[in-house]
Amino acid sequence: MEEEAEKEKMVKVYIMGREFEVPATLNIVKAFEYAGYRFVRGIGCRGGYCGACATVYRFKDDYRLNFALACQKAVEDGMYLTILPFVPAEKAQYELDKLKPRGTVLLELYPEIARCVACNTCTKACPQELEVMDYVQAAIRGDIKELSNLSFDCIQCGLCAMRCPAEIVPYNVGQLARRLYGKYVAPQAKHTHARVEEIHACVFDEELDNYSILVKEDVEKLKKIYVEREIKVG
Amino acid sequence: MSKTIRLDSTEAAKFAAKIQERSGEPIDMCFQCGECSSACPVSSDMDLMPSTLVRFTQLGLKDELINAKTIWVCASCFHCVTRCPKGIDIAKVAEALRQELLRKKLDYVEVRDLSMEERQEIPQIAIISNLRKFSR
Amino acid sequence: MKIPYFPGCSLKTIGEGFEKSAIASAAILDFELEELPRWVCCGTVSSLTTDDLMHHLAPIRNLIRVEDIKETQLVTLCSVCYSTLKRSNALVKNDPEKLKTMNQFMDKENEYQGSVKVLHFLELLREMGFDKIKEKVKKPLRGLTLSPYYGCLLVRPKEFGIDNPEDPTILQELTKALGADVIDNPYQLKCCGSYHTVDKPNLVADLGYKILTYARNSGADALVLSCPLCAFNLDNRQREIKRQYPDFVEIPILYFTQLMALAFDLGEEKLGFDIHYVDPVPLLKEKQLLIDSLPLIKEK
Numbered sequence: 160m161e162e163e164a165e166k167e168k169m170v171k172v173y174i175m176g177r178e179f180e181v182p183a184t185l186n187i188v189k190a191f192e193y194a195g196y197r198f199v200r201g202i203g204c205r206g207g208y209c210g211a212c213a214t215v216y217r218f219k220d221d222y223r224l225n226f227a228l229a230c231q232k233a234v235e236d237g238m239y240l241t242i243l244p245f246v247p248a249e250k251a252q253y254e255l256d257k258l259k260p261r262g263t264v265l266l267e268l269y270p271e272i273a274r275c276v277a278c279n280t281c282t283k284a285c286p287q288e289l290e291v292m293d294y295v296q297a298a299i300r301g302d303i304k305e306l307s308n309l310s311f312d313c314i315q316c317g318l319c320a321m322r323c324p325a326e327i328v329p330y331n332v333g334q335l336a337r338r339l340y341g342k343y344v345a346p347q348a349k350h351t352h353a354r355v356e357e358i359h360a361c362v363f364d365e366e367l368d369n370y371s372i373l374v375k376e377d378v379e380k381l382k383k384i385y386v387e388r389e390i391k392v393g
Numbered sequence: 394m395s396k397t398i399r400l401d402s403t404e405a406a407k408f409a410a411k412i413q414e415r416s417g418e419p420i421d422m423c424f425q426c427g428e429c430s431s432a433c434p435v436s437s438d439m440d441l442m443p444s445t446l447v448r449f450t451q452l453g454l455k456d457e458l459i460n461a462k463t464i465w466v467c468a469s470c471f472h473c474v475t476r477c478p479k480g481i482d483i484a485k486v487a488e489a490l491r492q493e494l495l496r497k498k499l500d501y502v503e504v505r506d507l508s509m510e511e512r513q514e515i516p517q518i519a520i521i522s523n524l525r526k527f528s529r
Numbered sequence: 530m531k532i533p534y535f536p537g538c539s540l541k542t543i544g545e546g547f548e549k550s551a552i553a554s555a556a557i558l559d560f561e562l563e564e565l566p567r568w569v570c571c572g573t574v575s576s577l578t579t580d581d582l583m584h585h586l587a588p589i590r591n592l593i594r595v596e597d598i599k600e601t602q603l604v605t606l607c608s609v610c611y612s613t614l615k616r617s618n619a620l621v622k623n624d625p626e627k628l629k630t631m632n633q634f635m636d637k638e639n640e641y642q643g644s645v646k647v648l649h650f651l652e653l654l655r656e657m658g659f660d661k662i663k664e665k666v667k668k669p670l671r672g673l674t675l676s677p678y679y680g681c682l683l684v685r686p687k688e689f690g691i692d693n694p695e696d697p698t699i700l701q702e703l704t705k706a707l708g709a710d711v712i713d714n715p716y717q718l719k720c721c722g723s724y725h726t727v728d729k730p731n732l733v734a735d736l737g738y739k740i741l742t743y744a745r746n747s748g749a750d751a752l753v754l755s756c757p758l759c760a761f762n763l764d765n766r767q768r769e770i771k772r773q774y775p776d777f778v779e780i781p782i783l784y785f786t787q788l789m790a791l792a793f794d795l796g797e798e799k800l801g802f803d804i805h806y807v808d809p810v811p812l813l814k815e816k817q818l819l820i821d822s823l824p825l826i827k828e829k
Contacts, residue, residue, distance in 0.1 A: 262542055266520070267512040270504040273520040274528065277569040277587035283636065296569045299517055300541045324583070417579040434720045438732055466729075469574060470720035471685035475694045482686065488577035502728050514765070515727055518539040518609060518758045522573035523724035525584065 170236040173219075187229035187240055188212055201244040207231045210316030213286060214243050226284045226318050246317030248328040251335070260343035262301015269332050272298050274325035281319035281329050287312050291319045291329050298332050306333060307340035405453030412450050412458075416489035422479040423447045429473035429483055439463040443473050443483045450486055455493075464490045465501050465527065488526070495529045502527035532653075533600045534562035535591060537610040538570050539757035544607065546801020547757060550790035551606050551650060553799040557665050557789075558657060565603065567594055573609050573758075574724070575616040582631055588617035589631055592645045593638055604648045606786065608756035612682035615647040615689050649683065649691050651699050651755060651785070659706040667794040669708025672816045675783075676714045676744035677701050678754040678763070680721050694718075703785055704753055707792040712747045716740040721762040733762050734769040741770070741780050750812055751781040753788060760784065765806040781809035791818055 167182040172190060179194040188202055203211030212229040219237040229242060251268040258264055266272060272295055281291035294309035310333030320328040357363065373381040413420045423444070430442040441449065441463040449458050458464070467487040474482040491501070502523055507515070540548040555562045569587050576584035591614060595603045605611040621628035622643050632640040654662060677700035684690035684697050692699045695718070701711045719740060722733030741763060744752055754760060764782040771777050782805065790799045797819060802810055813819045 263513060263517075266517055267509060270507060270512055270520065273504060273517060274524050275570065276572065276583055277590055278583060279586075279590070279635075279638075292569070293567060299521070299570050300538045302541070415578050415580060434736060435722075435725075435732060438729075466725075466732075468681075468720050468723045468725055469577065470681035470723065472681075472718075472720065474686050482577070485577040492578055492581075507727070511727075516539055516543040516757065516761050517570075518537070518543075518573055518607075519724055519726045519761060521538070521570065522609070522758070523727035525572060525574050525576070526724055527728065 170234055170238075172234050172236075172238045172240055174240050176239075181234055183234060183236075185234055187214065187216070187227065187232050187234060187238075187242075190234045190240065191229075191242060198242070201242060202230070205230045208314060210314035212242065213246075213316030213318045214241060215318075216240050226286050228286050228314075228316065231286075243321075246321045248317060248320045248331060250328070250331045253335070255338055255342055258339060260303055260339045262303065264339065265298045265301060265303070265306075265332055265336060268335060269298070269327070271325065271327050272332060275299060275327060276325060278324060280322045280324060281327075284318040284322040286316060286318065287314060289313060294333055294336075295327060295329050298336065303336045303339050304344060306336035307344075310334075310337060405455070407453070408455045409450060409453035412453075412486065412489045412493075415492065416482070416485040418481050418483075418485050419479065420447055420450050420481065420486065423451065423477075423481055424479075426478060428476040428478065429481075432472040432476040434470065434472060435466050435468055438466045443467075446490075447481065447483060447486060450490075458490050459493050461490075463487070469526065491526065495527075498529055500528045504528065530559060531561045531563050533565045533595055533598065533603050535565050535568055535571070535603050535605045535610055535614065537605065537607045537757075539607055539609075543761060543804065544757035544784070545804060546787055547606055547760075547784040549799050549801050550784065550795070551786035553795045554786055554789035554793055555650070557793045557795070558654075558662065560653065562604065565591065565594055566598065571610045571613040573613060575613045582627060582634075585617040585620060585627075586631060586634065588614045589621060589628075589641050590635070590638070592618060592647075593635070593641045595645045596642055597639060601644055602646050602648055604650055604653060606650050606755065608649070608680065608683040609758055611647065611649045611691075612689055618643075618645065618647050619689065649755075651683075651703070652691050654703060655691075655699055659702045662703070662789075663706040666707055666792045668792055668818065670704075670788060670792050670816075670818060671708050672710075673708075673813075673818065674710040674712060674748055674750050675704050675753045675788075676712050676717070676747065676749035676751070677704060678714070678717050678721075678740065678744075678752045678759065680718070680754065680756055680759045681723065683755055684718065700753060700755070700785060704788060707788050709788065712744070712749050714740070714744050714747065714749070716743050721759045723758060723762070726758075726762050726766065730766065730769050731773065733766055734773045737763050737766050738770045738774050738777060741767070742774075742777065745778055745780050749780070750816070751783050751809060753783050753785050755785055767807055779807045781805065781807045781812055783809055 169180045170183045172179055172181055174194055181190040181193045185193055201211060203209035207228055207230060214229045216225050217239045253268055275295050277292055279292045285291050289312060290309055294306045297305040313330050313333050315330045319330060425444055425448060427444045430436055430444045433443050436442055441461045446463055464487045467484060469484040471484055504524055536548055552562050568591050572584050572587045679697050684692050684694045687694040704711050716739055722736045726733045760782050767779050787800050
């Protein structure tokens with residue numbers, strides 16, 4: 160009895176058409192590995208941050224196409240699975256220092272955003288549940304702030320770019336907007352600037368040199384200094 | 394200049410029916426009064442007059458139609474339909490003909506071909522509408 | 530009265546003065562233009578083939594968002610947005626099958642019930658009566674002669690136009706109510722070249738030359754219109770016109786709402802003249818219609 164309860168619950172999945180029984184506790188990446196596949200490329204951090212393992216799946220008898228990060232999505236009974244290695248996408252070449260944060264810059268570098276028909280397919284494809292279509296629309300009207308806010312949690316997995324019928328690469332547009340926003344629009348942290356100036360003025364050089372000597376000569380002392388260092392809270 | 398046009402009746406009729414259906418316009422009602430051609434503000438740049446475009450569509454002259462400059466000159470300003478005694482919207486006929494090419498990936502305008510100056514100057518309303526008409 | 534308003538992309542960029550002056554003037558007439566939440570680009574031109582629903586999604590999605598905020602009207606300023614939204618609305622109202630298909634595509638969004646009416650701001654003005662507008666005028670546009678320009682989508686095709694497609698008067702009535710003089714321009718309905726400004730700027734310059742030169746030769750000081758694409762083709766493209774036609778004399782282009790804001794005396798910051806290609810300020814100063822130039826001669 161006890162043994163039976165401990166036995167792992169198994170689900171039936173279809174990997175590139177072939178049926179497999181895999182433990183229900185596995186995510187899609189691990190289910191592949193359990194079934195005997197080995198990933199040499201195309202799988203990154205396995206922690207849901209890098210976006211390399213974005214994939215699509217369907218359920219048996221369901222027309223809908225579903226989207227997920229394969230390392231984050233637990234397998235379910237009846238899933239049809241695959242792994243997408245890579246979504247080819249073009250990124251515009253620019254020098255951020257030479258750009259101006261005016262609204263039209265997005266259309267200049269990515270003029271194909273004008274082809275957006277607001278079909279919302281990108282939003283449906285986003286495993287981060289971002290309002291991708293809304294941010295592409297913000298790009299068309301040049302609203303850099305809105306665009307950076309809406310695209311903030313993008314991990315550049317590429318699913319939106321693959322699904323877009325207008326062949327737009329939304330995540331690159333979002334990235335450009337966030338860079339512009341960070342560099343030119345968002346309020347700058349004054350204390351950071353002050354610290355950078357101190358660094359340029361070599362205020363900390365002597366202190367750092369002393370630590371460098373300790374790295375070579377007295378690591379224990381360095382550890383003690385580290386443990387006893389002053390920590391500002393709040 | 395006279396030109397002999399050979400009609401392949403089946404193919405031509407099929408093409409005419411396709412354009413009629415895609416445009417949703419009663420193309421067969423046209424009796425060549427020419428009001429549309431006189432109303433068209435851009436006919437000077439056209440090779441086929443709007444009324445000729447409709448006539449050729451009735452006849453299903455596919456090659457003449459999809460190779461005509463006219464379908465890329467029409468500005469969809471709806472002067473023609475306003476004047477047409479039969480209410481035929483030739484802008485829709487031109488769009489149905491353009492789609493014959495655009496749906497086969499034969500774009501007339503490629504957005505990446507616009508120069509950086511053009512991209513900076515031309516407002517989105519113009520670029521978006523142009524792409525809707527001239528790109529797949 | 531609060532009314533949901535659809536700006537469209539241009540009013541956030543090249544038509545900034547159009548939007549600012551419209552919102553300010555509307556307030557004088559007790560309309561509060563409230564920007565539609567999460568609006569998307571209308572698509573600018575309506576899809577003209579019977580089998581293409583994809584390009585109607587954006588307009589219908591905007592109308593769903595009007596229903597989402599429990600409203601039944603949507604007012605536009607741009608003639609292009611007006612036409613596109615109105616045409617898609619009519620399409621689905623007349624064809625329940627197409628509406629069903631689009632609603633199914635919308636997935637988790639609410640279905641469109643077809644309850645929204647699309648209006649152009651000029652229609653609101655006509656409904657309230659030009660006499661009422663005249664009453665609000667503080668600084669009549671005396672001495673200013675204008676050539677109204679309709680272009681295409683405001684009045685054509687006639688099922689989707691706001692006025693007689695061959696002989697519209699709505700802009701004339703408004704400009705007269707504001708105290709300006711109006712000339713007849715036979716080119717008032719002629720196309721400005723529209724989207725050809727991208728691929729055939731020379732054709733656009735030809736058309737602009739005819740429209741603007743007629744206005745100038747008939748004694749107009751400026752053109753008045755309601756479409757940001759016409760405004761670009763007739764204002765910014767004057768550079769190309771000049772290149773093609775050395776005899777061409779520049780003429781300013783004004784949005785009808787800028788005239789209203791001037792006549793209602795709402796201050797220069799509401800007008801957005803700084804982004805016009807042909808600066809209307811010297812003209813308006815000459816006509817003593819801008820405050821900062823000469824002491825204003827107050828009308829009784």
